Amino acid sequence: MKILVCISKSPDTTSKIGFTDNNTKFDVAGIQYIINPYDEWYALVKGIELKEANGGSVTTITVGTAADEPTIRKALAIGADEAVRIDAEATDAYFVAMQISEYAKDKAFDLILLGKETISYNGAQVGGMVAELLDTPYVSLASKLELNGTTASITREAKGGDELVEGNLPLVISAAKGMAEQRIPNMRGIMAARSKPLNVVAAVAVDALTSTVNFEMPAPKSGVKMIDPNNMDELVALLHNEEKVI
Amino acid sequence: MSVLVYIDSINGVAKNAQEAVFYGSKIAAEHGMETIVVTAGNSDNDTLSALGQYGAKKVIAHNNIELDSQQLTKLVTDVAKENNSSVVIFSQDLTGKAVAPRVAIRLEAGFVSGAIALPSNDFTVKVNAFSGKAYCNMKINSATRVISVSPNSLQPEAGEGTAEVQAESCDLGASRIIVKNKVEQTGEIALPEAELVVSAGRGLKGPENWGIVEDLAKALGAATACSRPVGDAGWRPHHEHVGQTGVAIRPNLYIAAGISGAIQHLAGVNQSKVIVVINTDPEAPFFKAADYGIVGDAFEVLPRLTAAVKAANL
Ligand SMILES: Cc1cc2nc3c(=O)[nH]c(=O)nc-3n(C[C@H](O)[C@H](O)[C@H](O)COP(=O)(O)OP(=O)(O)OC[C@H]3O[C@@H](n4cnc5c(N)ncnc54)[C@H](O)[C@@H]3O)c2cc1C
Numbered sequence A: 001m002k003i004l005v006c007i008s009k010s011p012d013t014t015s016k017i018g019f020t021d022n023n024t025k026f027d028v029a030g031i032q033y034i035i036n037p038y039d040e041w042y043a044l045v046k047g048i049e050l051k052e053a054n055g056g057s058v059t060t061i062t063v064g065t066a067a068d069e070p071t072i073r074k075a076l077a078i079g080a081d082e083a084v085r086i087d088a089e090a091t092d093a094y095f096v097a098m099q100i101s102e103y104a105k106d107k108a109f110d111l112i113l114l115g116k117e118t119i120s121y122n123g124a125q126v127g128g129m130v131a132e133l134l135d136t137p138y139v140s141l142a143s144k145l146e147l148n149g150t151t152a153s154i155t156r157e158a159k160g161g162d163e164l165v166e167g168n169l170p171l172v173i174s175a176a177k178g179m180a181e182q183r184i185p186n187m188r189g190i191m192a193a194r195s196k197p198l199n200v201v202a203a204v205a206v207d208a209l210t211s212t213v214n215f216e217m218p219a220p221k222s223g224v225k226m227i228d229p230n231n232m233d234e235l236v237a238l239l240h241n242e243e244k245v246i
Numbered sequence B: 001m002s003v004l005v006y007i008d009s010i011n012g013v014a015k016n017a018q019e020a021v022f023y024g025s026k027i028a029a030e031h032g033m034e035t036i037v038v039t040a041g042n043s044d045n046d047t048l049s050a051l052g053q054y055g056a057k058k059v060i061a062h063n064n065i066e067l068d069s070q071q072l073t074k075l076v077t078d079v080a081k082e083n084n085s086s087v088v089i090f091s092q093d094l095t096g097k098a099v100a101p102r103v104a105i106r107l108e109a110g111f112v113s114g115a116i117a118l119p120s121n122d123f124t125v126k127v128n129a130f131s132g133k134a135y136c137n138m139k140i141n142s143a144t145r146v147i148s149v150s151p152n153s154l155q156p157e158a159g160e161g162t163a164e165v166q167a168e169s170c171d172l173g174a175s176r177i178i179v180k181n182k183v184e185q186t187g188e189i190a191l192p193e194a195e196l197v198v199s200a201g202r203g204l205k206g207p208e209n210w211g212i213v214e215d216l217a218k219a220l221g222a223a224t225a226c227s228r229p230v231g232d233a234g235w236r237p238h239h240e241h242v243g244q245t246g247v248a249i250r251p252n253l254y255i256a257a258g259i260s261g262a263i264q265h266l267a268g269v270n271q272s273k274v275i276v277v278i279n280t281d282p283e284a285p286f287f288k289a290a291d292y293g294i295v296g297d298a299f300e301v302l303p304r305l306t307a308a309v310k311a312a313n314l
């Protein structure tokens, strides 16, 4: 069983967000990065669980610069066997998907696991793109995954509930909550991670199909209006007449 | 040249599908193009023809509710090529998340997902960035463009007109993903696309107390949601959990009772148009992100609010 897990980084949600160069660049000063939670808690841990049950290996892949290596080492400490870093700034989802599919295309991975989306952009793009580039079925928003030989049974989010689907490996699967339980790396894992391979691979050239023009901050809230807890008629009137939301 | 909009039409056309058609028609009008809708589902001709109100000229309908994302990709790309579509629009719903990225690759199109406003004339599209703490303007540089629209980002205005409905029965090959079993929660309003949401947190003390939350949701016609600890404790189903690690929503109204307003919770709800917070603690951080605040006990305030909603007879 050969498993590839796509690992990206996100600013910790508690980070204060700011921009430089006339709001065209994200200000990385003082930003604490974490592994994107869906990648770490669900995709990676599920990959490790499947390896523990079925044998094989878990490789992580990250499109990013040397600044991403602490998050990659954390993935190794949690239990991945080896890591690959495609050495380039991740400019958009298409760029990332092209790098991942280029790396994976001749390596016969049985499963490619991703997070359902990054918490930075909630893009939910990379998984579908990688699947299309590799001509592989894609099951998105999976909350459960069981393997029976080369058949995967997957519970995924569907309109108005969940559904159980089946498909044959190889598959690309994006992981949502429920897929696995978060694992905290222990001291042994952290020590072992230092000697696990982290291979740096050159990026392939890709056209920039999209580009970031600039960023904006939302208009600040005008302040909260307090309502007397005994006067819910006033609230209903405001929501109906002023806000026109009910 | 045309703008192509893909929507699901299973048991009718949902509001987010109307939004996508309206969004596509606005772009078509700006660039002097026609709007064509391609859809898979089981809805009747009248329902589909009514999409003319939102600007659709023609609806190409594939009568099938079991297509997987690869089959849908083939359907949309084939129709896009036949109709010389330079813009393809999806709703950023479950189908859009699975199919739009694949279509973008097939059409060699730049793709921006989760648009929250109409694009500018040069196809610069506004999306949320950094858990809703900022916006990013992204420009699509390619000649063919794919955009998925975040549900509840714009209010579709119904005009006059009917669309011509054309049946499509091309061979899309066999499905490689087989649906074995559906677990439907009928009677509930789907949270990701809901316009009104009533949500509660640990302040409600236990699952047995959710009746007062459901009563208000029912009176308003709202979906219900919860904070993460509530989902984790199994008080509520996991798909109701909103926030950084749950569902990100942008309803017109978000009512939060007994939720402190942690940053990870706000990350999933701060795009709501109007936020009402009910909390016993006047220092609860959620009040800083709220439009209306009520310092009070949810066990008293929620039933009172439900009664007021019913009395107003909206
Ligand atoms: C990496 C990470 C990701 C996370 N992702 C999410 C996420 O996606 N979504 C999420 O929600 N959380 C998330 N969290 C957890 C988050 O930090 C908070 O712990 C959580 O949101 C708190 O839930 P709560 O407000 O229901 O409970 P509490 O923080 O315990 O707040 C309960 C509130 O209820 C009030 N209260 C008590 N009794 C009453 C009453 N009778 N009437 C009215 N009010 C009352 C209290 O004053 C308090 O403000 C995440 C945390 C981390 C570290």
Ligand SMILES: Nc1ncnc2c1ncn2[C@@H]1O[C@H](COP(=O)(O)O)[C@@H](O)[C@H]1O
Residues within 6 Å of the ligand: A006, A007, A008, A009, A036, A038, A039, A043, A061, A062, A063, A064, A090, A093, A096, A113, A114, A115, A116, A117, A118, A121, A122, A123, A124, A125, A126, A127
């Ligand atoms: N730079 C990256 N390197 C590796 N994987 C990534 C990268 N960006 C995104 N991914 C993966 O793709 C998933 C979906 O990302 P997105 O489509 O950007 O929302 C993430 O959860 C990751 O698993």
